[in-house]
Amino acid sequence: RFRIRNSNTQTRVWDLSNPLSPLAMQLTATADGVQFTGDCSVLREYIAFNNSSLLVPQAAARIDNQNLHGSPVADYIIITAPALLGQANRLAQYHQQRDQLRSVVVTSEQVFNEFSSGIADPVAIRDFVKMFYDRAGGDSTKMPRYLLLFGDGSFDYKKRITGNTNLVPVFESGESLAPLETYTSDDFFGFLGDGDNINNPGTYLLDIGIGRIPAATEAQARAIVDKILSYTSPKAYGPWRTDLSFVADDEDNNLHLEDAETIAAAVGTGNRDFNLDKIYLDAFSQESGSGGSRYPQVNLAIINKTYNGNLIWNYTGHGGSRRLADEVILDQDIINS
Structure with a gap:
């Protein structure tokens, strides 16, 4: 039998001997607190606390409902930043009309929300693209063909530095602190096979064509899209x-x-x-x-x-x-x- 003095009706006791299966103990009131019974034949771990001391979660931001896993078959995948979304959609619509490319346009934040629990992680982008690849099941008519990363990137993809230019993350080599061996690459997002090893990239071929428009502002994005549309016009021949x-x-x-x-x-x-x-x-x-x-x-x-x-x-x-x-x-x- 265990007694806890100076406790009150808000006091709770949990048995945490098995942290994966906590057990709330039954308490009875005493003259100066509460008491409960427990098995003393083995070592047990208990925690006592008051409800009033519990932390209350604070709302950080509103997250709209989304369903990237419900995306249709796509030839052309564009991943961009919210500030560049208008120009990314403009480019996608152009290629859809001109080249009949089935397009999907999403933001990197949407990808993170659904593929890395909201954490900025380049692997989430690769997993998002791989979803289309896996669903195709080898059917060339359903296989994604092009990936466009529409936005600038930087070494600080977690945006820890003030004034960072990171909009759509890049992949960083494991030797990221060795000046002569470090590199960034978008090829990582194109190794979609289950057995592909990014640590030995010379062994594998990319499973999707990858490009990046390193625009940092909406004005830059608009200028680049204008040039792309001009490039494909007859007067540019x-x-x-x-x-x-x-x-x-x-x-x-x-x-x-x-x-x-x-x-x-x-x-x-x-x-x-x-x-x-x-x-x-x-x-x-x-x-x-x-x-x-x-x-x-x-x-x-x-x-x-x-x-x-x-x-x-x-x-x-x-x-x-x-x-x-x-x-x-x-x-x-x-x-x-």
Whole structure:
């Protein structure tokens, strides 16, 4: 028999010896509290508390009812942010009318609510797309064909940093803290087979075509959609659609040049309608200045090809988010000029 002093009618006692099956104990009043009986032949764990001390859940936000699991068969899946939803729907409607693509447009928040209990998690996006893949059951007429991630992303997909640009998360490699080994990739969302291993991506092929429009604002999204619609209009047709440019970095025992040659040969073989233009840094004169070595003729060639138009512009070599090549053959200043 156990007695609890200084208790009252609000006091409760639970037997938590089995935390998966708590048991409320029967209490009887005493002159100075309550008492209950329990089995003392084995070690037991009890907890006593008053109802008045219980935490009360607070409403954080209103979540509208949704049913992404009830989505129809889709050729074209767009995942976007609420602020860009209007432009995403505009693009989906265009492709539905022009290309007869069955489209589904959702926000990343909706995906998180239904596939990761409201937690921002890139895996939820992959699981959402995989749902369509699994339902198709190998039927090519029901298989999803295209995934568009409509919105910018960042390393901070949990939005912990003020001023974050993350709208639609990206996948981050396991070596996310190693500068030379880390990377972000949207390929993760396209490995939909049950046995696919993202840790060994070179072994598998993507099960869906993936693209991203890295718009951060509604104005940027509108401008990009305007360009897409303009690109497919008859007035945009011209000889530039047959021009392919391949740019290769210098040095490294011709590694980048050979890679560019391999890609160009693969594209050009059997496609005589294409005009291949090769801008290889080793074929140009390098000039030295106060800012380091530069290839001014390469800068000019890239600018001219961009203004004249290219169906494909491909670069192999060193670079980063701010410039291409140590000799700065392309950077934000050149683009803005």
